[in-house]
Amino acid sequence: MSTCKYGTNRVIEPKGVLPQAATKINNTMKIYDNELLIDVITLNIDSASFTQIKNACGKDVKLMEEMILGIVSQRGKMQNPVTGSGGMLIGTIKEIGKDFPTDLKVGDKIATLVSLSLTPLNIEKINSINIDNDQVNITGQAILFESGIYAKVPKEMDEHLVLAALDVAGAPAQVNKLVKEGDTVVIIGAAGKSGVLCAYQAMKNAGENGHIIGVVNEEWQIDLLKELDLCHDVVLADATNAVEVYEKVKTIAPELADVTINVVNVPNTEMGCILATKDTGTVYYFSMATSFTKAALGAEGVGSDVTMIIGNGYTKGHAELTLNLVNNAEKIKQLFEKLYT
Numbered sequence: 001m002s003t004c005k006y007g008t009n010r011v012i013e014p015k016g017v018l019p020q021a022a023t024k025i026n027n028t029m030k031i032y033d034n035e036l037l038i039d040v041i042t043l044n045i046d047s048a049s050f051t052q053i054k055n056a057c058g059k060d061v062k063l064m065e066e067m068i069l070g071i072v073s074q075r076g077k078m079q080n081p082v083t084g085s086g087g088m089l090i091g092t093i094k095e096i097g098k099d100f101p102t103d104l105k106v107g108d109k110i111a112t113l114v115s116l117s118l119t120p121l122n123i124e125k126i127n128s129i130n131i132d133n134d135q136v137n138i139t140g141q142a143i144l145f146e147s148g149i150y151a152k153v154p155k156e157m158d159e160h161l162v163l164a165a166l167d168v169a170g171a172p173a174q175v176n177k178l179v180k181e182g183d184t185v186v187i188i189g190a191a192g193k194s195g196v197l198c199a200y201q202a203m204k205n206a207g208e209n210g211h212i213i214g215v216v217n218e219e220w221q222i223d224l225l226k227e228l229d230l231c232h233d234v235v236l237a238d239a240t241n242a243v244e245v246y247e248k249v250k251t252i253a254p255e256l257a258d259v260t261i262n263v264v265n266v267p268n269t270e271m272g273c274i275l276a277t278k279d280t281g282t283v284y285y286f287s288m289a290t291s292f293t294k295a296a297l298g299a300e301g302v303g304s305d306v307t308m309i310i311g312n313g314y315t316k317g318h319a320e321l322t323l324n325l326v327n328n329a330e331k332i333k334q335l336f337e338k339l340y341t
Contacts, residue, residue: 003032005146010120012076019077019145020118027076027120027143034146036102037095040123041109042160043116043136044167045087047192047265048288049080050134056082065126068136072123079117085288086116087134089142090153090163100146109159111166112142113149113319133339134167135160151319157327164340165326166319168194170311171263171286172201173318178259178282178309179205186249186257186276188239189264190214190231191221193336194286197322198261199230200329213252215245215272228331237272239264245272262287270295271302279305286311 003009007019010026019025031037045053045068057063072078079086090111093104104110112119123140130136144150153162171194179185185202189195191214202212214231216222222234235248250256256278262269267289274295277283283306285295295308326333 003034005034007118007120007145007147018118019120020079020115023075025076025118025120027072027122029120029122029141029143031095031097031143033097033099035097036093036100036104036144036148038089038091038110038112038142038144039094040089040091040121040138040140040142042163043078043087043089043138044163045078045116045134045136046083046085046167046288047134047194049083049085049087051265052080052082054131059131061129061131064129064131068126069123072121077116077119077121083288084117086119088112088114088116088163088167089119090159091142094141104152109153110150111153111163112144113151113166113169113314114144115313119143119148133164135163135340149314151323154323157323158337158341160340161326161336162323164193164336165197165322168197168263168286169318169322170313170315171261172197172325173315173321174284174286174309174311175201175261176205176321177315178284179210180258181205181207182209183258184211184213184253184255186213186215186253186260186273187231188215188245188260188262188269188273188276189287190234191216191218191224192263192265194263196225196228196230196332196335197325198263199225200325200332202259202261203230211253213249213257215239215249228335239269239272240266242271242275246275249276257281259284262290265289267291268294271298274299274302274304274306277304277306282307282309284309284311
């Protein structure tokens with residue numbers, strides 16, 4: 001039997017919402033005809049969620065394991081109740097419903113490109129947690145709805161590297177759409193996983209006449225960006241201190257940014273982005289820690305007419321663009337291999 005392609009039939013509570021907005025979904029691992037069953041290898045929990053869990057547990061891996069298992073047991077999915085966000089997964093196809101539209105075969109390895117915050121998940125066992133890169137290796141299963149998107153894992157690339165890159169694939173793909181030749185671009189959190197990908201894409205799009213400014217909060221991150229040949233300037237600033245970000249960016253770029261990209265994993269960074277951007281510019285909030293209320297009312301409060309875009313983890317061609325980026329940017333690939341493989 002086939003059901004709603006968006007998986008609404010699996011919503012337990014509250015009724016009438018889509019799985020992402022639900023507080024509890026049915027994670028019974030018996031698929032309907034338009035679903036896909038996956039043997040999960042690794043969860044890549046999104047950075048905002050993983051950071052919140054890590055901090056709440058005092059970086060105690062055993063406590064983190066208990067918290068993750070508790071969330072999945074209570075909700076039927078990996079959706080952090082504090083951040084509301086999820087992540088993505090990598091695994092092998094175990095069963096394909098007869099009405100699921102795909103050319104996949106049982107045994108194929110895929111990365112899901114929809115959030116864990118809407119994906120029915122059952123964890124039998126957590127095998128390990130990598131506290132440094134947000135990845136959780138498990139024994140368990142997950143279900144992909146008919147509307148779910150995915151990418152086959154290239155055989156020539158390590159699966160954990162692919163998972164790490166695709167987890168943030170929407171960010172560099174959106175940068176590719178937003179940044180034009182000659183733009184001044186500010187990247188808040190430029191030394192993080194999504195930050196380096198965004199910086200690379202921004203450098204490419206803005207060209208010789210562009211100006212890419214990275215904002216980081218630790219000295220070693222300045223050295224990292226220099227080693228990677230990313231950003232024309234890097235400033236050290238607390239992203240939650242809006243005035244500090246504004247003053248340091250204005251010193252380098254008096255007319256401020258055409259485009260500002262927010263890829264940090266902590267809250268209260270909305271205003272720094274707004275102040276760093278010219279009135280006719282655009283702020284792209286990829287961070288899952290973003291508050292729409294703080295961004296909207298904050299911009300109004302300072303009389304800023306910036307265009308603000310809430311990060312959409314999906315944009316057409318984002319998986320291909322990001323994997324090609326990693327494969328063609330040798331220094332970034334080496335960094336990712338060191339961190340994730």
